[in-house]
Amino acid sequence: MRMTSALLVLGSSAMLAGCGAGLNIFNRDAPDEMAVSRQAPLAVPPDFALTPPEPGAPRPQAPTASQQALEALFGGPAARSGVETSALIKAGDPDPGIRSAVGDPDTHTVDKGLVTRDIIAAPEGDGREAQAVIPG
Secondary structure, eight states: OHHHHHHHHHHHHHHHHHHHHHTOOSSOOOOOTTSOOOOOOOOOOSOTTOOOOOTTOOOTTSOOHHHHHHHHHHOSOOOOOHHHHHHHHHHOOOOTTHHHHHTOTTSOOOOOHHHHHHHHHSOOSOSTTOOOOOOO
């Protein structure tokens, strides 16, 4: 009993000694209020021809949302390889009205539903027993 009370007194005195070093409020380093200086006032820019931006208008130097998305996905513009450049040259310029031509009911399309289903349903193998049927 006597040993535990001695340990309790020793432990509490050690904790109080540790707390006393952090609460020294009389000798703390405070900024010198006489050494504070004021900032210089704002100046009007020398070019008076500048017009203020319209409220809600996008910033002229900021990229658009689509440009930011392309930059995030692909890392910005990069040089094309020789194969890609030759493929683009051979492909030529796209028809500007291609989207409206695809939706036109007179556009002839090929229904690949059955062929695709047959390919997916084909048995797995090395292809030695594969057959091709050309409708005719």
